[in-house]
Amino acid sequence: MNSPAHSRSAETGSIAGGVMSLNRMIDPMRVFTRASGAYMWDETGKRYIDYHAAFAPYLLGHGDKDVDEAVIASIRRSESLMGAGTTPWEHEIADLLVESVPYLEQVQLTNSGTEAVAFSIRLARAATGRNDVVFIQGGYNGWMDSVAFNLMDPASTFANHRGGEEHSLRPISAGMHTSTPQGAHAVEFNDREAMQSLVETGQIAAVIVEPVLQNIGIVKPQPGYLEFLRRLCTEHSTLLVFDEVKTGFRHALCGYQSICQIAPDLSVFGKAAANGYPLGVVGGKAEYMAYCCHPDAARRVLIAGTYNAHPFVVAAATATVRKLKDRGEEIYTHLERLGEQMESGLRALFAKQDYPTTIVRVGSAFVVYFMDHEPVCWSDIARHNDAERDVRYRKALIDSGVFHFPVTTKQGSISFAHIQADIDETLEITEKVLEQLN
Ligand SMILES: Cc1ncc(COP(=O)(O)O)c(C=O)c1O
Known part of the structure; x- marks a missing residue:
């Protein structure tokens, strides 16, 4: 990660804060260079299955x-x-x-x-x-x-x-x-x-x-x-x-x-x-x-x-x-099917862990809360969600090639460009990540 883009600091580079739109700040900083369909790549050529979708707009996938x-x-x-x-x-x-x-x-x-x-x-x-x-x-x-x-x-x-x-x-x-x-x-x-x-x-x-x-x-x-x-x-x-x-x-x-x-x-x-x-x-x-x-x-x-x-x-x-x-029927059916597979796959994986988690999903949008019940509001989350474990989980997924925004509770977004193999690969990676996460 020593590209000119990355090595410029927030203080001395031309971009105030080091990144355009400060809500995109991530730690560690990464430099992304392209995205297509369900994937994005960083400057080293590493591929990520993308569930961030740039804060959710890519319903049809990148570059539809x-x-x-x-x-x-x-x-x-x-x-x-x-x-x-x-x-x-x-x-x-x-x-x-x-x-x-x-x-x-x-x-x-x-x-x-x-x-x-x-x-x-x-x-x-x-x-x-x-x-x-x-x-x-x-x-x-x-x-x-x-x-x-x-x-x-x-x-x-x-x-x-x-x-x-x-x-x-x-x-x-x-x-x-x-x-x-x-x-x-x-x-x-x-x-x-x-x-x-x-x-x-x-x-x-x-x-x-x-x-x-x-x-x-x-x-x-x-x-x-x-x-x-x-x-x-x-x-x-x-x-x-x-x-x-x-x-x-x-x-x-x-x-x-x-x-x-x-x-x-x-x-x-x-x-x-x-x-x-x-x-x-x-x-x-x-x-x-x-x-x-x-x-x-x-x-x-x-x-x-x-x-x-x-x-x-x-x-x-x-x-x-x-x-x-x-193509609404085809698109929303595909999104619901992949969403359901993601949800049931995550449920099975997290059920084996000895800390509480709750998976919530609506269609193609999903999230894992590190708490023992489905939240009803922010104060419920702030009081019960293990934000620290959530962020560690997200960062470990990113290191392994699955991109979720590394801030607690940020939703995952499946796109029409995702396919069954992406969900399977994501769940395999998640299983390995959970083995390391304590
Ligand atoms: C629910 C909701 N409303 C409004 C906005 C603001 O939209 P924009 O970032 O396009 O200004 C967002 C952005 O994340 C949002 O999630």
Whole structure:
């Protein structure tokens, strides 16, 4: 690992911090040079079976031919960024998204999930005339100031927190405004009482929630929780925003909302929607989306961006969504089958260990928790998961050629490019890793 790229330190190299996007920091640092299908390679030529999938967008696998060829064809057709007026391709992807996801009546495109979440908050504030937003402890909705709080805080930082209450706010970054009230509130996933106390105040513009909490592995909604959120938000004229940046397209073409059959007011998508190309989608009920062209300028929400609906990204999204639509049964059946094999294989291997583990999976997304029960929220994980063993497990897998992000609870993502032999090889490697792990 002595390449010029790797030997430059965070302090002296041209990249502040040594890596672009500090969430990608890993220890030890590795230099990756290419990826294809289910694999990626580092600069030494070592191959890894990839379950990180760049934080999950590669649902079809790295370099999916249909998606990449659509991008190349778009370039060849001179579909440049015009930055004025509209284009046929942005209408095409908007129609496709609205046709595919039943609860989307209208959409706008952005360059990232973060931007899409930011716009959803603006729309909710404009529509309700309220400031405050509730989000979920341990969830990640992007890096902007309005939601950059309360991520994977150690249990010691909230020792006095009790279920049924909101958390104190803990920023995830320095440099955020400290003197202005943020109007942000964090509650635990599945904690109905805490959510109810906040929403009942009548001050809440939006509840932003991942329908399955996937920043911290796979935390499923308890039966009735999402229905409860829907009812509560409706009763108090609060907008329910589903952050489907991770769940959308991965679990079903129509989003997790089609599986749980709960209609959010607004939804946010990204990641798998363009199979690795930089896209965010904000959409939902036309009555709320219409605030971006409200006749009263004072009530109009600005949704803008030089690169929004960039033709190459739109080409990627159109090809991805089309493929998921045309070959959905084959793709989601394949993902479910491999997911099931991974889950049962891991269960059998971990059952032989003398420490507690719990494997949780939804379709192609899975995680091993080093605790004796399926968690219901972050505080449950922070208090019971053996994070140190989890990270050792991940690092040992990486050394052996299976890549999971080496931070505790980060979900594994199987892609359509993975095949049975990859799962078999992964389980063989896992067995050897577990023999060494104590
Ligand atoms: C659930 C969720 N929402 C929003 C975001 C932010 O998306 P982006 O990184 O594209 O800005 C992420 C990113 O990991 C996410 O997982």
